[in-house]
Amino acid sequence: MKRAVLPLILPTLILLLVLVIYPTIHLFYMIFQSFNPLIDVVPRFAGLRNFFVLMSDPEAHYAIIIMLLLTTITTPIQLGLGILLGILLTSKYLHGKTILTPLLLIPVSIPAVIIGLNWKMIFFTKGPLNAFLESIGIESQPWLSMPFGNPFNTIFCLAILDIWQWTPFIALAVASGIESAPIDVREAASLDGASETQILRHIVLPMIKSVIVIIFLLRVIDSLKIFDIIYMLTFGGPGNVTTTLPFYIYKIGFTLTAARADLGYASLLAVALLFIASILIVVTLMRVFNIKKVIWE
């Protein structure tokens, strides 16, 4: 190893040791403990109890299912809309791209919390969405409010939020994928008499296929992180309808008023999330991302 390597990576390694390695070890220690900070002074050894709880906890199963369900709803829609919008953005007939592209960066860049607050305003019972629906003759809906609304309205709301937030990102990525495709191929095809749609279908889309696969995987992996918008919009409710696994971990581990607060069990849930994420990440890294090529060639 070169002499300069160690001083270059040592600070980062130490920091990651503190921020990643140590917490992971702590996590794997905690999954065999039971610890409710309201009752216990120190964690108590609980053996495999947390595992049995996890196996017979319908809320945890629901949290995993709803997390994956939300992903399966939103990702294909985002991808479809994003690709269409991306194609529109690169159309040579579209004028004003220098203004439109920065505008599309707004949903991509504003903090997810703000997006949650923003849409809370839109979905508010006396808010603009209901006013609009009433004006076209549809009865207003209690989109988010608890007792009378249809609980699945809230899942729909969350899906809308996620789609709104990420479609422009996909559109911009697809657009930059299309723009990096060699332009002379397109021009040659155009000279050969291929129509715009033919060029799109047979030349451009195959060229950006890899881009689309990568974005798809990144979106699926990132969807395991969704927390902020749930916290702002629904707080996991009504009931536990929108409590996804990350939010369930938060509920069990950090909202200490809960009678069921148990940091041991929360740690096991965190390990479960880590496990799900790792499977996706390993598959992604092994199958699709050619890291060696991206970095060293």
Add this chain to the structure above:
Amino acid sequence: MKKKSLLTILITMSGWIIIVMYLLPFVWMLGTSFKPIGEWGVPILLPQNPTLKNYVEVLVTGGIYGVRGHFPPIVRYLFNSIIVSVVVAFITCFLGAMTGYAILRFRAGGINFANWMLSLRMIPPVVVLYPLVVMTKSIALYDTLGGLILVYPLITIPITTWFMIGAFKSVPRETEEAALLDGCSEFQVFYKIALPQATAGLATAFIFAFLFSWSEFLIPLLLAPSESAMPLTVFAAYFSNQYGILWGPLSAAAVIISIPVIVLAILIRRYLIRGLTMGFVR
């Protein structure tokens, strides 16, 4: 030729309409931030009697709305957000540069280290947050700016490292090799030759780290429960409570939080997609 101009008009118009419609929710928030209290519940996009009262209350005086709640001016939280984001961005863009350079030029840690670095960007942070709460409590950094500055690199280091790998790739190797032959040590080559040539990349990495720190919500929610360290993103949640939602001030605060990130994102728009896709989409 006529068909072409028709197409131009059609596509340009539909493109603009789609994107403007798309941004309506944000425009709604922008509009609400200028609405006086009487208009908060009125479903009209633009304020009828625009006022700056919401901004004045949020930034300077604080607001009291009886049973609907009250709030202090956000200056303190704004200060927290700025300090933490700037310090974290500053530290991690350099750490990212060092690590990225070591990975790119010396293959430090081999393919596994690079893979691990990339996977850190993908693991949901909620997984490791409980142990980090325990840790910051045990070293007296819980609920301090220092604690946030310590923990935020969990999010930003993988991003800056990955971004700097890309930035150093475009630095020509020849000058570095020449400097090596002239007797510079590898470390000197890094900070005397490579780093100065990658300043633009370093600045972009700084902005990236700043954007992510500024927007971070979950970490400060758990690590900074009081005003001594709470950043704006967490404080914004306080405008809506069980008694009601102060739409006007809430919108004003949300706009204040959003403006810097929108400006910075537009500034680095050429690199934004590359950064967000970890360099896999150029």
